[in-house]
Amino acid sequence: MARPRSSTPETKKLLKSARNRRHYEKKKRLGAIRKRLTARGIARYREQVPGPLILSRNLSILNQDHLRALNGRLQAWGFVDDHATFVSDAEESVLPLLGKKDLLRKWVRAQEDWLEEGKSLLDGMRQVVGGTVLSELNPHEVGELFHSIMSTSYTVQYMMVGVEFALDKLGDV
Incomplete structure (x- = not known):
């Protein structure tokens, strides 16, 4: 038809x-x-891929492992992307120790060690940017990874400043 x-x-x-x-x-x-x-x-x-740093399938195994390890260290360090939650948790962790000098000294030492680990994490992120990772990615992936590194490093620095501020408020313990 x-x-x-x-x-x-x-x-x-x-x-x-x-x-x-x-x-x-x-x-x-x-x-x-x-x-x-x-x-x-x-x-x-x-x-x-748990963690704040974005991984790409185009990375070599060595660089993927490096970023996974860095993500694992961030998680173990206590990375929290919520600023308000972190500040309230930090304040609550020190309140029960205020009248106990020995426990407060231990807490201060633990926080100083935590700050050193934070500096090491920031150095690890700097090494990623300065290393071979970026040369393996296309421009869009470089932008995504760079954004995740910048955002994560900002949050790490924010957390560290918060703890340093709390330590300064305590004075000499």
């Missing part, structure tokens, strides 16, 4: 408009599906 031919210009125009609309809607649906799949894939990949 043959399709009837449209002979009038108005009919041709309506058919073309309907075809264009179907094509546009199909393209829009496919774009939305791709976007959801990409977002789900990125989220799933980030779930596999």
